[in-house]
Amino acid sequence: MFSKESKKTNENKVSERNIVGKNTQISGEIISEGDFRIDGTLEGTIKTNGRVIIGETGFIKGKVECTNADIEGKFSGELIVSNTLTVKTSANINGDVIIGKLSVEPGASFNATCSMKGAVKEMKNNEQKGKEKTA
Incomplete structure (x- = not known):
């Protein structure tokens, strides 16, 4: 009923916590x-x-590279999140942040330089669309 390939795929999807x-x-x-x-x-x-x-109660001092992040505690350093960073009310972030998307709840402390990866691409695409329409 199940092929060997489907079993291997399911085993690879097991995520560690x-x-x-x-x-x-x-x-x-x-x-x-x-x-x-x-x-x-x-x-x-x-x-x-x-x-x-x-x-x-968590605190990270250093560098974090991940796909998604949810922060309720303290972070100091370099934070690179390829997808979505969610900053909760109790969070305290200091340092440099590079993200795909950002969600900040009211009351959070976000004292960081922040750059969004996808924003530059979107602007370039919009400029090209504008040129195509006027040409």
Whole structure:
């Protein structure tokens, strides 16, 4: 009924969920394909194709590269989110941020330089469309 190919596809889609607990401190570099929830402290780097969640008690000082991020706690450093960054009311962000999309709730502290990856492409496309219409 099921081919070997469909079984392999399902096995590859299994996503890891990693949690750094409230009273845990980590220093170093973390590379993974799975999601991360940080409720403790991390000084260093996280690189993942998954989602990074910084809980209300969480703090990251360093560099984060991920697909999506939800921040409720504190972040200081360089944050690169290829898709959507969601900044919750209790969040405190300082540093440099590069994102695809941004959602900030009222009350959040967002003291960062911010650039959006997709904005430049959209402007170029709009300029070309405008030229095509007037030509």
